[in-house]
Amino acid sequence: MTRFVRKSSLTVATAALALAVTGCSTAADDDAATVEGTREDSSWSDVQEAGVLVVGTEGTYRPFSFHEEGSGDLVGYDVEVIEAVAEELGVDVEFEETQWDAIFAGLEAGRFDVIANQVSITPEREEAYTFTEPYTVSNGVVVVRADEDSIDSFESLDGKVTAQSLTSNWKALAEESGARIEAVEGWAQAVALVEQERVDATINDKLTFLDYAKNNDASGLKVAAETDEQSYSAFALAQGRDELARAIDEALATLAENGTLAEISEKHFGADVTR
Numbered sequence: 001m002t003r004f005v006r007k008s009s010l011t012v013a014t015a016a017l018a019l020a021v022t023g024c025s026t027a028a029d030d031d032a033a034t035v036e037g038t039r040e041d042s043s044w045s046d047v048q049e050a051g052v053l054v055v056g057t058e059g060t061y062r063p064f065s066f067h068e069e070g071s072g073d074l075v076g077y078d079v080e081v082i083e084a085v086a087e088e089l090g091v092d093v094e095f096e097e098t099q100w101d102a103i104f105a106g107l108e109a110g111r112f113d114v115i116a117n118q119v120s121i122t123p124e125r126e127e128a129y130t131f132t133e134p135y136t137v138s139n140g141v142v143v144v145r146a147d148e149d150s151i152d153s154f155e156s157l158d159g160k161v162t163a164q165s166l167t168s169n170w171k172a173l174a175e176e177s178g179a180r181i182e183a184v185e186g187w188a189q190a191v192a193l194v195e196q197e198r199v200d201a202t203i204n205d206k207l208t209f210l211d212y213a214k215n216n217d218a219s220g221l222k223v224a225a226e227t228d229e230q231s232y233s234a235f236a237l238a239q240g241r242d243e244l245a246r247a248i249d250e251a252l253a254t255l256a257e258n259g260t261l262a263e264i265s266e267k268h269f270g271a272d273v274t275r
Contacts, residue, residue, distance in 0.1 A: 044244040047113060052092045055082050056112035059097035060186055063211035063268050064118045077268040081135055082116040082235070084260050088251035100186060101167050104129075107238055114248070115236040118205065120169045130241050132248045134232035135261060136207070136273055140170060142225040143209055144201045145194060151201055151224045160200040163190035169231070170203040187212070195220055205231070207269055 057065040064078040086093040096112045144151050158178030164171035166183050182199050184190045190202040255261045261274045
């Protein structure tokens with residue numbers, strides 16, 4: 001499994017010292033911070049005591065987190081991976097379904113312990129959140145209509161319109177390429193706009209497109225360009241939740257060693273995308 005180096009303990013200690021200098025909370029503050037339905041402290045010991053890992057996910061992001069036929073059980077690659085992690089940890093899983101544009105706010109508000117939704121590791125997110133080791137490695141692709149010949153690279157997106165979720169890293173890549181952004185809620189809406197010729201393209205994870213092509217008629221679409229660099233996706237936790245992140249890392253290492261991660265990956269993509 002590709003190794004990802006988490007921030008050093010010095011960074012965490014520095015942050016803790018800064019909080020201590022800023023001021024100490026009073027009992028009243030503590031009472032005010034305890035809100036029914038939230039998880040203000042999601043350290044590993046708290047998860048163990050509760051016996052439940054609360055997971056934030058979209059539930060509409062095929063093939064990673066979705067409902068079969070729109071109304072069945074929550075399924076998908078990320079769902080199965082985090083369920084395997086929880087089983088290895090000896091706790092249950094409780095999913096909190098949230099739109100992507102609000103999922104990080106939900107994590108920060110303590111609604112769940114971890115996000116399992118193909119969260120790509122970026123420098124900006126590293127500053128704000130704690131990440132586990134990656135469990136998915138992939139590339140980004142530009143998807144266009146099959147008869148679109150003016151787009152054959154990221155540079156050729158300059159002046160074009162792409163459909164992107166406003167909080168995704170693909171939106172940033174589209175802007176860097178000079179594209180104008182049409183805001184969408186996710187892949188399903190983005191690809192529909194491409195097929196309807198309402199936008200020129202969309203940038204997304206290659207695995208998302210491959211799954212779409214496997215389950216739908218994608219003859220009217222094609223991949224026009226692919227990133228050279230690979231992206232790494234991991235579980236995201238609130239900043240400072242290092243103890244829980246380490247526990248999840250240990251579970252992921254075991255699942256990689258015994259072949260469980262590869263088995264889940266092969267089931268959904270026909271290849272091992274965890275390396």
